[in-house]
Amino acid sequence: MKSRFLSNILLTFVWVALTGGFEFLNFFFGFVVSFLILWVITVGSGEAKYFIIMPKIIAFLFFFLYELIKANIQVAYDVVTPTFYMTPGIVRVPLNAETNMEITLLANLISLTPGTLSLDVSDDKKVLYVHSMYISDKEKFIDGIKNGFEKRLLEILR
Amino acid sequence: MSDVLIAIFATLGTIFVFLAAVGLVRMPDTYLRISVTTKAATLGIGLILIAAAIYFNELSITSRVLAIILFIFLTAPVGAHLIGRASYFTGVKLWKKSVMDDLEGKYKKTTHKLSSEDSNEKQEDVKK
Amino acid sequence: MKTIILKTASNYLLPLLMLFSFFILLRGHYLPGGGFVGGLIAAIAFVLHAFANGLENTKHLIRIHPGFLMPVGLALAFTSGLAPIFYAGLPFMTGIWFPEPLSVIGMVGSALFFDIGVYLVVIGVSLTIIFTITESA
Amino acid sequence: MIQHIVLYPILIQVFIAILLLFCWSRVHWQKVISVVGSFLSLGIAIILFITTWNEGTLTVQAGGWDAPFGISFVSDTFAATLILLTAISGLAVSVFSVGTILPARLKFGYLPIFHFLLLGLNGAFLTGDIFNLYVWFEVIIISSFVLITIGGEKAQLEGALKYFTLNIFASMIFLTAVAVLYGITGSLNMADLSIKVAAIENRGLVEVSAVLFLIGFGIKSALFPLYFWLPASYHTPPPAVSAIFGGLLTKVGVYAIIRVFTLIFVGDVFLENIILTLAGFTLVSGALGALVQNNIVKIFSYLIICHIGYMILGLGLVSELAIAGAVFYLIHDIIVKTNLFMVSGLIYRIKGTFSMRDLGGLYAKYPLLSLLMAIPFFSLVGIPPLSGFWPKLALITESFKMSNYWLIAAVLFATFITFYLIAKIWSEVFWKEGKVLPKLYNFRYFDKLKLEKKVQIVAPIIFLAFVSLFIGFGAEYIQQLALRVANELTNNQHYVQSVLGEQMIAN
Amino acid sequence: MLAAILLGFLFSGLLVFTGKFLKGRWAVLSASIPFVLFVYFAQFIGRVSSGEIISQHIVWVPSMGIDLRFVLDGISLIFSLMITGIGFLVFLYTSAYLKNHEYLDRFYGYLGIFMGAMLGIVLSDNVLSLFIFWELTSISSFFLIGFKNKEESSRKSAVLALAITGFGGLFLLAGALILGSVAGTFTISEMLSSKELIANSPHYIIIVAFIFIAAFTKSAQFPFHFWLPGAMKAPTPVSTYLHSATMVKAGVYLLLRFTPVLGSTEFWNSTLIIVGSITMLYAAMHTLFRTDLKGILAYSTISALGILVFLIGLGTKEALLAACVFILVHALYKATLFLVTGIIDHETGSRDITMLSGLRKVLFPVAIAGFLAAISFAGIPPSFGFLGKELIYESTLHYGNSAILITALAIITNILLLYSGFLVGIKPFTGKLPERFSKVHMPSFLMWIPPLILAILCILFGIFPSIIQESLIQPAVTSLGENGGEVHLKLWHGFNTILALSAITIGIGVLLYFLIKPNKKVETAIKKLEFISPKTMTEKFGNGFYYFSTLWTNYFQNGYLRHYVSTIILFLVGVMGYTLLNNTRYRLVYSSFTALTIYEVITFVIMIAGILYTVFTKSRLAAVAALGIVGLTISLIFVYYSAPDLAMTQFSIDTLTVILFVLVLYRLPKYLNLSDIKTRIKDGVLSIAFGGLISILALEVLAEPQGSEISEFYAENAYLLAKGKNVVNVILVDFRGIDTFMEITVLTIAAIGVFALLKLRMTAKERITTGIKK
Amino acid sequence: MEFILAILIGIFYASGLYMMLRRSLVKLIIGLILIGNGANLLIFLLGRITKGLPPIIPGESPVFLKAYADPIPQALILTAIVISFGLQSFAIVLVKRAYSVVKTDDLDQMNSTDQFS
Amino acid sequence: MTLHNYLYLILLPILAVSVLLLFIRFLMGPNIVDKVIALDLLITTCIGIIAIYSIVYNQPTFLDIAMILALIAFLSTVAFSYYLEKRNKNE
Numbered sequence A: 001m002k003s004r005f006l007s008n009i010l011l012t013f014v015w016v017a018l019t020g021g022f023e024f025l026n027f028f029f030g031f032v033v034s035f036l037i038l039w040v041i042t043v044g045s046g047e048a049k050y051f052i053i054m055p056k057i058i059a060f061l062f063f064f065l066y067e068l069i070k071a072n073i074q075v076a077y078d079v080v081t082p083t084f085y086m087t088p089g090i091v092r093v094p095l096n097a098e099t100n101m102e103i104t105l106l107a108n109l110i111s112l113t114p115g116t117l118s119l120d121v122s123d124d125k126k127v128l129y130v131h132s133m134y135i136s137d138k139e140k141f142i143d144g145i146k147n148g149f150e151k152r153l154l155e156i157l158r
Numbered sequence B: 001m002s003d004v005l006i007a008i009f010a011t012l013g014t015i016f017v018f019l020a021a022v023g024l025v026r027m028p029d030t031y032l033r034i035s036v037t038t039k040a041a042t043l044g045i046g047l048i049l050i051a052a053a054i055y056f057n058e059l060s061i062t063s064r065v066l067a068i069i070l071f072i073f074l075t076a077p078v079g080a081h082l083i084g085r086a087s088y089f090t091g092v093k094l095w096k097k098s099v100m101d102d103l104e105g106k107y108k109k110t111t112h113k114l115s116s117e118d119s120n121e122k123q124e125d126v127k128k
Numbered sequence C: 001m002k003t004i005i006l007k008t009a010s011n012y013l014l015p016l017l018m019l020f021s022f023f024i025l026l027r028g029h030y031l032p033g034g035g036f037v038g039g040l041i042a043a044i045a046f047v048l049h050a051f052a053n054g055l056e057n058t059k060h061l062i063r064i065h066p067g068f069l070m071p072v073g074l075a076l077a078f079t080s081g082l083a084p085i086f087y088a089g090l091p092f093m094t095g096i097w098f099p100e101p102l103s104v105i106g107m108v109g110s111a112l113f114f115d116i117g118v119y120l121v122v123i124g125v126s127l128t129i130i131f132t133i134t135e136s137a
Numbered sequence D: 001m002i003q004h005i006v007l008y009p010i011l012i013q014v015f016i017a018i019l020l021l022f023c024w025s026r027v028h029w030q031k032v033i034s035v036v037g038s039f040l041s042l043g044i045a046i047i048l049f050i051t052t053w054n055e056g057t058l059t060v061q062a063g064g065w066d067a068p069f070g071i072s073f074v075s076d077t078f079a080a081t082l083i084l085l086t087a088i089s090g091l092a093v094s095v096f097s098v099g100t101i102l103p104a105r106l107k108f109g110y111l112p113i114f115h116f117l118l119l120g121l122n123g124a125f126l127t128g129d130i131f132n133l134y135v136w137f138e139v140i141i142i143s144s145f146v147l148i149t150i151g152g153e154k155a156q157l158e159g160a161l162k163y164f165t166l167n168i169f170a171s172m173i174f175l176t177a178v179a180v181l182y183g184i185t186g187s188l189n190m191a192d193l194s195i196k197v198a199a200i201e202n203r204g205l206v207e208v209s210a211v212l213f214l215i216g217f218g219i220k221s222a223l224f225p226l227y228f229w230l231p232a233s234y235h236t237p238p239p240a241v242s243a244i245f246g247g248l249l250t251k252v253g254v255y256a257i258i259r260v261f262t263l264i265f266v267g268d269v270f271l272e273n274i275i276l277t278l279a280g281f282t283l284v285s286g287a288l289g290a291l292v293q294n295n296i297v298k299i300f301s302y303l304i305i306c307h308i309g310y311m312i313l314g315l316g317l318v319s320e321l322a323i324a325g326a327v328f329y330l331i332h333d334i335i336v337k338t339n340l341f342m343v344s345g346l347i348y349r350i351k352g353t354f355s356m357r358d359l360g361g362l363y364a365k366y367p368l369l370s371l372l373m374a375i376p377f378f379s380l381v382g383i384p385p386l387s388g389f390w391p392k393l394a395l396i397t398e399s400f401k402m403s404n405y406w407l408i409a410a411v412l413f414a415t416f417i418t419f420y421l422i423a424k425i426w427s428e429v430f431w432k433e434g435k436v437l438p439k440l441y442n443f444r445y446f447d448k449l450k451l452e453k454k455v456q457i458v459a460p461i462i463f464l465a466f467v468s469l470f471i472g473f474g475a476e477y478i479q480q481l482a483l484r485v486a487n488e489l490t491n492n493q494h495y496v497q498s499v500l501g502e503q504m505i506a507n
Numbered sequence E: 001m002l003a004a005i006l007l008g009f010l011f012s013g014l015l016v017f018t019g020k021f022l023k024g025r026w027a028v029l030s031a032s033i034p035f036v037l038f039v040y041f042a043q044f045i046g047r048v049s050s051g052e053i054i055s056q057h058i059v060w061v062p063s064m065g066i067d068l069r070f071v072l073d074g075i076s077l078i079f080s081l082m083i084t085g086i087g088f089l090v091f092l093y094t095s096a097y098l099k100n101h102e103y104l105d106r107f108y109g110y111l112g113i114f115m116g117a118m119l120g121i122v123l124s125d126n127v128l129s130l131f132i133f134w135e136l137t138s139i140s141s142f143f144l145i146g147f148k149n150k151e152e153s154s155r156k157s158a159v160l161a162l163a164i165t166g167f168g169g170l171f172l173l174a175g176a177l178i179l180g181s182v183a184g185t186f187t188i189s190e191m192l193s194s195k196e197l198i199a200n201s202p203h204y205i206i207i208v209a210f211i212f213i214a215a216f217t218k219s220a221q222f223p224f225h226f227w228l229p230g231a232m233k234a235p236t237p238v239s240t241y242l243h244s245a246t247m248v249k250a251g252v253y254l255l256l257r258f259t260p261v262l263g264s265t266e267f268w269n270s271t272l273i274i275v276g277s278i279t280m281l282y283a284a285m286h287t288l289f290r291t292d293l294k295g296i297l298a299y300s301t302i303s304a305l306g307i308l309v310f311l312i313g314l315g316t317k318e319a320l321l322a323a324c325v326f327i328l329v330h331a332l333y334k335a336t337l338f339l340v341t342g343i344i345d346h347e348t349g350s351r352d353i354t355m356l357s358g359l360r361k362v363l364f365p366v367a368i369a370g371f372l373a374a375i376s377f378a379g380i381p382p383s384f385g386f387l388g389k390e391l392i393y394e395s396t397l398h399y400g401n402s403a404i405l406i407t408a409l410a411i412i413t414n415i416l417l418l419y420s421g422f423l424v425g426i427k428p429f430t431g432k433l434p435e436r437f438s439k440v441h442m443p444s445f446l447m448w449i450p451p452l453i454l455a456i457l458c459i460l461f462g463i464f465p466s467i468i469q470e471s472l473i474q475p476a477v478t479s480l481g482e483n484g485g486e487v488h489l490k491l492w493h494g495f496n497t498i499l500a501l502s503a504i505t506i507g508i509g510v511l512l513y514f515l516i517k518p519n520k521k522v523e524t525a526i527k528k529l530e531f532i533s534p535k536t537m538t539e540k541f542g543n544g545f546y547y548f549s550t551l552w553t554n555y556f557q558n559g560y561l562r563h564y565v566s567t568i569i570l571f572l573v574g575v576m577g578y579t580l581l582n583n584t585r586y587r588l589v590y591s592s593f594t595a596l597t598i599y600e601v602i603t604f605v606i607m608i609a610g611i612l613y614t615v616f617t618k619s620r621l622a623a624v625a626a627l628g629i630v631g632l633t634i635s636l637i638f639v640y641y642s643a644p645d646l647a648m649t650q651f652s653i654d655t656l657t658v659i660l661f662v663l664v665l666y667r668l669p670k671y672l673n674l675s676d677i678k679t680r681i682k683d684g685v686l687s688i689a690f691g692g693l694i695s696i697l698a699l700e701v702l703a704e705p706q707g708s709e710i711s712e713f714y715a716e717n718a719y720l721l722a723k724g725k726n727v728v729n730v731i732l733v734d735f736r737g738i739d740t741f742m743e744i745t746v747l748t749i750a751a752i753g754v755f756a757l758l759k760l761r762m763t764a765k766e767r768i769t770t771g772i773k774k
Numbered sequence F: 001m002e003f004i005l006a007i008l009i010g011i012f013y014a015s016g017l018y019m020m021l022r023r024s025l026v027k028l029i030i031g032l033i034l035i036g037n038g039a040n041l042l043i044f045l046l047g048r049i050t051k052g053l054p055p056i057i058p059g060e061s062p063v064f065l066k067a068y069a070d071p072i073p074q075a076l077i078l079t080a081i082v083i084s085f086g087l088q089s090f091a092i093v094l095v096k097r098a099y100s101v102v103k104t105d106d107l108d109q110m111n112s113t114d115q116f117s
Numbered sequence G: 001m002t003l004h005n006y007l008y009l010i011l012l013p014i015l016a017v018s019v020l021l022l023f024i025r026f027l028m029g030p031n032i033v034d035k036v037i038a039l040d041l042l043i044t045t046c047i048g049i050i051a052i053y054s055i056v057y058n059q060p061t062f063l064d065i066a067m068i069l070a071l072i073a074f075l076s077t078v079a080f081s082y083y084l085e086k087r088n089k090n091e
């Protein structure tokens, strides 16, 4: 119930931002619309509470942006230069993340940074298979993910 | 001032998009293409959209721009994941210089069940 | 498709898309959009959900049969067209409006209800078609 | 406010259809709603007809926007007549459907779609806007697609594919024509177009767009050499569907051709010659096709094509009398063809086949029913003084006045073949001793039906037989009507005035 | 008079419901209908003979010039009395002949309709109403010929007869309509005043030719005669009534009726003389080779009809008088003989002339009737037939230069007819009675009285011609436009050439009767010549025509959708190309075009490449993806050219379409390349022509100015009146809301269609199947 | 620009027709879609095209301040697109059903209803 | 050079060329997956083009189209993946 309420508030803000009218009536209307939508689709079985940890999120966002730009440049270099310096492959990364939300966010973040791509999660949710452009050292690569994205992400989410 | 900002954002964005396009053409295998491009474009489009937001400088438009960016960031990796997975099912081969394939033999051919370990029983191999 | 990534994503994309669809519906009279595109986006939201979670789950989520939205939408559109005949003896589909605009939606009148009718029909139609095809695939 | 009535035939069908959709799974209610609704809409059609007859052309501007800005709906005598005929055929087929359509089909929306089809027909007849006409055409064809495929039997699907493709293609050509017309006039209102097109200097473009309209509508009305979809498909759906198709569907095309070529594209000799040529070939080709068939429904299908030729011929001859002939034929044909396909349904119900070779013995076993069926048969041929006879008088006379002897020959030829075929059908189906046919499983033969079902099958046939007898024996009324229609069509300023109002024309 | 005509129809209408009641012993009562009518018409004899013309005018369809305008003059009267009088006897006869027949009620029904229609023909003064009744006689004849409808030959004969008479009927229709538009009226009596106008009209020949075809088919003139022998499949009362006494004379009546209007021209006279004489000779010869009584009678009827046409062709006063008399003569003796034949057939079960003899011993009154009729048939004094023949010779002898030739023709015909008359009327009754016929009974008096009455009349009118001279013949001749002089019918003219000719005729005829014995061998011999007979020719033509129809239909309706499409497109390209290229000015107003930019060029390049890729790719999925790209570029064009709503909609629809394709496709087999290179080139050329024309058309339209008042109105009023700023949306939900309403209706229907198409599976219980597995 | 668009529309019509003349069911439908797109673009072009000025009344003003694109063709096309969507989806399903019943994608083998019987 | 000219004459053509490159990949394939990726990226790039275009013509309205593209584009990728998986499963 609480989580649904939070989702509701969140959606209300999205609505207000979209319509651009900061009046009480618009908030109210946005709330009603969001409420109805949530009621229709009965979503939100607990995940939404995580969104309230705002500072950590912001910190994480900056970390992510940094990674994003860094990796982009690395790849860009490889793209524009005539020869490829890549050592690509598919790596099996064991997961600490447990819930669907955690796994999904992690996989997406990995995918979003250039050069890596989450291919799939094993059915028992223990392993993430990642395709990467640069695997000079497999252990180092896995370590980078586990101590980088995963650790920070789980900090926020848990 | 804002004009300069717009120009910078737009230029950077365009370059990223362009590089993604070049990458798509140049990359030697499907996984690399997915890997390289989807995200580069995402970043590039995000930057261009920010340029537009600055240009119009209006709350409703800015919020719309943010919504678009949010959406691209939400969907692009999922799409990449789906299509990458589908590539593997359909037997798209890795680049010949690839160094490893941990996924090999993990998919059950008929049900597409993915196991986490190399189990003792022999798994059917999707790739031919 | 059995992928938790898509499944999880679709769970947060669904409400978001629904919100957008409603937003696009309402502002159609002033900006690009309207019942048709709005309805399509809503339908696409559910289709996405169905891709990720299987059709049964999506149907369960919607609760009513999507086909039912078609007569409801048609009836709404029809009534909004008939209203002027009964209300003021004006020809079919003549626009009648509340005198004052509402802050978010703008002017409220028969045309708006008509557009909502369109919205419902489009959702009903798209979902009926896609669900039927998926089921018999 | 009397002109509000113009939209009622449309609104009632919308209402019925929506109501039927709400009763999706309650087939019994659907049947009741459909029949009661059809009676209501017949009532409305009669009122509209009488009002139009007394008051002259009526126009209602949908949405309250003056022409040419909104969509005008116009009921002149022509439109009102067709609305009336649609209501009559609609009522008959509604009852017939209730009696003959399998429950499986009824459970999947047969009746709502049927009423959507009637809605489309009513809309097409009443609209005064060329693009809106396109939309009504789409309503008609999509409903007909659904009706022709419902049940999904192999033959149905194969026929439907051809039906679908060529009709969609016709719509595209129609749309192309609308684009051209809008491109040169900037208008869509047909009355407005009537004025604007006349003022256009580049007659070549007008002619091209007219050709496009002719071909688009020509496909829909099954003219030679555009008719191929019809013989491929009309015999595949259940007879109730064929009845409404055979009676009304191709006629919408004819209606549209007549409307467009009397209102918008007037006085182009080249086009008139093309229309006449097409009419002649249609008469002959349809007759030749009918001659070689063995399946009675296929014979009727080809006869539809053949007889379209009469109507188009009347239009091509341009004179008021000839158009009156075309209109008379149209009136006759709608009723008789609808009935004919219902009759074929009845025959199928009795014997379980459409094949002339296998049929037989009807007259011995069902003398009264046979006599009843003879009425549409002989009306179709135009055994005087039955309904099909009268319009031919004007067509032959006017062809003669144009010194177009080969058209007279075509008319006589088509009449002769029809005549011969009906004699042959009578001889083979009714007279000949019937074979003992293999029993059909799951088939309820006519004998075994409950009285209620029998009435639902036979009553509509009797009803339409009486209507066609009235057309024949009350030919004077029909001819007066046809003359008035022809007069209104050839003097289209009434129409234009009614739609645009006095001051618009002055500008 | 309308009532008189309708009585027959009413009677048969009633029979539909009360048929069972009349089938039994009350059947004879139905004869009261023609009897009443006979009396009704008989009461006009006095008024008509005094020169009065009784007429009735009922407005029916005035706007088409069709009135029920009935006129009872001399010629109509004769026919009316014949129709009702013989009708009365035939009705009586039938009640016994078809006693307890399962479908007696139907039979009477058809007869009733026929009688009404026949009266309609002879009474109509409006040529179109005449046509209406004309067709009704064909139809009722169709039902009567096919009465024994379980026999295939009956059905075939019925269809053939209907086809031929219906064919003629159409010519009557066309002829009447043309005549009507030339004369300015459809009323025959009014046409008389415009005789000159009609004769001098350029359409005179076609009018006459059409009316001739109608008359010849109905009256079985060569080469349209062959349906009549076939029509003998009908029960004997029908042959009696329709195919000898009345219906076949409708053609003769038509010619007589139009003699005053159209006659007395070279074309009229010589055509009739030629056709009439060919027919009378040809048919008379045929009687020599027949052994079936009805066959002989049929051919002799054709021959007699030939004589009538021939006489009308002569067109002199004498000839017309002879025609009037001969109509009656023929009706009386032929009806008698048919009825007699019917009795023989009914009682002995045979109509084969070679088998029948000595029947006088068992059927004495019938023998008398047969004998008397044969006398009249043969033209032996003092019969009415003799009188008729004298008149014929008189008219041929007075026919100018070719008198000798045509008289010779008439004599030959009459000799042959005499032979056939004896054969039918006398042969079966003379000689030894075969053993197997010894138990033959006399039929009911209802059957033998009617022929006897007729036979007696054959002699009575011969001895006392004055009975009918003043009352019937004179007014009839007058009504044909011959007013000069009185008509005198006398049995005895003194010794003259005509008498000599009669004597020769009778002498040779009787000689022939004793010399030639009919036998089957001759009949089979003549059958070998069938292949050049008009009937065979017609059948061959029919088969050839059927073959042609098959070819034609198969050519166009060959089952290949692509052929249909290409035929339609060929037609479209032809007509459109002709009009467009004829009127194109090939001018491009570049200044009015918007400038081209690099991104647009690239968009176009991609779009075109996408289209081509869609067309030529070998993978279905790739085609769908390429279609997605094409859709995307279209959206871009909508963006470039200010149509945001369109861009959105196009894109969302394209995405949905792709999804639909994808969901459906994986069930389908791989693309196959099925057409050969030649087909592909042909299709390619056609496609390019089509696309090229559309492009030229678009450019042509762009060179024209376009009014924009309506869009300006929308732009000005969208917000002020319709409260919206997105004008496109305002149009959709307000200005043109009904379009949108119907658009969602279309969607709903499509969705239901999809649902039904995929979900509705006829279960085995619902699917109708035959027991036999294929 | 208009010139190229006109040619492009011709290409749409031509290739649509060419596809319709093939024997494959799927190609047939793609052909119809292409021609439909061509027709829509034709309406668009013949309604005259304007760059960068959508028919949306800007800001607070009640009427247009400067020239704008003609909204009517846009509304017409919108209706036409939506209708074609309905037809297309029906067509696609029809193909699917026809294939599952007739067991072939080859149109030439679907001519039983035209034959004499 | 004004901002508008810069965007119009330099950036838009670059984006257009990118689209062309992507299209070339679409044509080249070699797998259907590559075509799908190219299509997906094409749509994304179009969002960029539209955004620039809206600046050039000062029409924020066009951003709404970009929004729709962003909302729906993803779905065709999902559909194609669905197709590929399902087809593969059924073989």
Ligand code: NA
Binding pocket: A110, A111, A112, A113, A114, A115, A116, A117, B035, B039
């Ligand atoms: Na990455």
Ligand code: NA
Binding pocket: C028, C033, C034, C035, C036, C037, E729, E732
């Ligand atoms: Na809308």
